[in-house]
Amino acid sequence: MGTSPWSKIFLINLYTPYLIGYGLALPLSFIMPVGAALKLILSVAYAAFVLLGSRLRAQFDADPRLDxxxxxxxxxxxxxxxxxxxLASTPVVILFLLVADRYARQFSLQRGLAVTVVGVLLLMSHGLAFVFGAIVAGVLYTVRCRATGDQxxxxxxxxxxxxVVPAAACVAMYVVxxxxxxxxxxxxxxPVSWNISIMRLPRLVINATGDYYNPRILLGIAGIILFFTPWMMGLRLNRRNPAAWVMLVILGIIEFFVPSTMISTGYVYERFALYAFPAYALVFVASSFGSGSGSNAARGANSGSATAATAAVAVAVAPKIARAHARGMLVLMACVWFIxxxxxxxxxxFAQEAKDFExxxxxxxxxxxxxxxxxxxxxEDAGLDMAYRHYATWYQSEKKGLVDFxxxxxxxxxxxxxxDHLPLIKxxxxxxxxxxxxxxxxxxxYIIARDxxxxxxxxxxxxxxxxxLVMKSGTxxxxxxKDCPIAARDLPVHG
Structure with a gap:
């Protein structure tokens, strides 16, 4: 709005794929604190991610319990x-995959325009998220087309x-x-850091539920158990629909072969663990006993598709299998609630510990x-290594100041x-x-120190x-x- 006391040393950069997250929070910041605006956007993004994920799961006919x-x-x-x-881009990624898959299955002008619009929206949300969504959607589109036959x-x-339009916009934004x-x-x-090793497998599981650099044994165990719950529930892999595997295969390539640092961006492959379990859910469908009622076995006996003896055994075993599958569902729910x-x-x-800063x-x-x-x-209370690394920056959002770094x-x-105003503090x-x-x-x-x-x-x-010294509060x-001459705020720190 041009009213910041720091306007002379900053500029607004619109050639960035971060517009949506901040663009949505900006109007909210006029009617609520910045922290509340960010929390609201994250909350909406989380709810939309789950709800749209459920729609995506249904579109691939995966078992609904894996929502x-x-x-x-x-x-x-x-x-x-x-x-x-x-994080704010995650529901846009899922939405893009939804509209792209629907378009691939049945062409129409309306669906094509939806792909274009949502694709551009995803590009404006996050660059890496766009690349991931574009690759998955592109391969999915090709697989769907390939299934139509010789033509x-x-x-x-x-x-x-x-x-074409989202892809061209991405190239143009990158070049400019x-x-x-x-x-x-x-x-x-x-510098580019590949960091490829066998340790990427446990990192994937841990990063899907927590943080590999701050490992939590209990979260890791919950993640491992969560991985096996579809099998405990009697679900089977969907081998008839190659499209259901696209997201999981591409995610696997990212998790095991993409650098950790590239194009001056850190933690590239690590962040995509967010999509690990959702992609895993898409490849499972219910087995013949998936409903847990035993009615499928009974119908098999009546249809004559099996001998009477085999059918009788199936009917007798069905309740036991159903109970085992129900226990698998309880384990799944327990793991999610535990995480x-x-x-x-x-x-x-962490909130209790951070009160010392107030x-x-x-x-x-x-x-x-x-x-x-x-x-x-x-x-120490939350066990997070980097929790306070930039915590003093809250002064910026609360009191319109400027904090280095x-x-x-x-x-x-x-x-x-x-x-010409880049500070020495990098x-x-x-x-x-x-x-x-x-x-x-x-x-x-002011100088704020924490130790x-x-x-x-x-x-x-x-x-x-x-x-x-003004005060000390906790750490x-x-x-x-106060009585020292302060250099003009619009001058660069380094001279």
Whole structure:
């Protein structure tokens, strides 16, 4: 809106695929706190992901009891690491697969336009999510066309127009954004990291229910049990419909062969574990005893499809099988509720621990520039290693300030620093490396430090005007340069 005190050092970047998540939260932020707006968008995204997932499962005729597989994975790796826009894109991914598959099964102008519109919407939601959705939808479209017979290539060419606009928009956005962001990439670059090993298999299970870098034995066990529940319920693999396997196969390729870091983006394959159990659910259909009633066996006896003796045995065994399958369903439900309950308690413990930050936040004047020195980023109560790494940034959303490190450093962000105002505090900055000589404190009114032990005695050694201690709350310490000259806020930190 042009009213920010930091307008001169930032610019709005519309050549980014992060528009939907922030675009939806922006109008909400005018009527509620930023934190509440983000929570509301995530809540809606989660509900839509589950509901649309149920529709996708039904479209592939998978067993309806496996709708439970869509409940827990939203709170896996991507949630733990705070990938807000990626999480907000998840229902759009499912919606895109729905409309693309319906279009592939029966062409129509209306369905084709739906593919185009939802495809562009997905591109505006998240780049990696778009690539995943486009690959799955493209292969699914090809498989459906191939199933029509000898003239499948002609049919494929007739309907491909619906995918052209989203694909062209993706290429155009990549080319334009790469050119515009070249000045940023020269100063920020992450090397490609493949990290391929046999350990990717346990990572997949753990990242689907939690975070491999903060492993939880109980969550891992729940994930393993969850994997076997379709078999416990007597379901069988759908070998007659190759389309049902497309999402799972592509996800497997991503999880085992895609780099962890690429195109200066971290944790690429890890985040897609969110789709592991949903994709797994699509490949199962009910067996002859799937209903648990034994009526199928009785009908088999009456139809003459089996001998009378065999039919009699089937009828006698059916109730036992039904009870075993019912126990499998109870195990499935118990695993899902356990995973959700575990994460709920984890977040509750973190919320109690994080209350120590509130007095620090209350003591700070609004619209100031802040340096965050996070020596201890781990939440001991919640057992999360990176929970406090950027926690001081809440000052920005609550009091319209500016905190370094700031995500405006990253080229794809919708709000980013101007190239002539890039601060020295980068994402690679660690508090242990801080000295006044290396990182001047002239632009900062406040310095927030977090550590579980005493801070370094020479923390501000050499400062012309050393900050004074304002308060200490738990593991947080607040310093202020109240009587010191503050550099103009529209000047770059590094000179």
């Amino acid at each position: 439970w597989f869509f409940f827990p994975t939203f709170f896996g790796f991507a949630y733990t690491w705070g990938f807000y826009t990626f 499948w290539m002609k049919r494929w060419l007739q309907g491909i127009w619906a995918f 954004s790469t050119k515009i962001q070249s000045a940023y990439w020269a100063q920020y670059h992450l 959700l309950g575990y994460h709920s308690m984890e977040m509750y413990r 007095p620090v936040l209350a003591a700070m004047q609004p619209e100031q520039r802040v340096l965050a020195l996070t020596y201890a980023s781990r939440s 700031n995500f405006g450093w990253f080229p794809p962000q919708i709000i980013r620093f101007r190239t 994402e690679t900055f660690r508090a242990e490396a801080f000295t006044v000589a290396k990182f001047p404190i002239d632009p900062y009114r 579980t032990g005493p801070l370094p005695a020479d923390l501000f050694k050499g400062a012309d005007c050393a900050p004074r 947080w310490t607040l310093f202020e340069r």
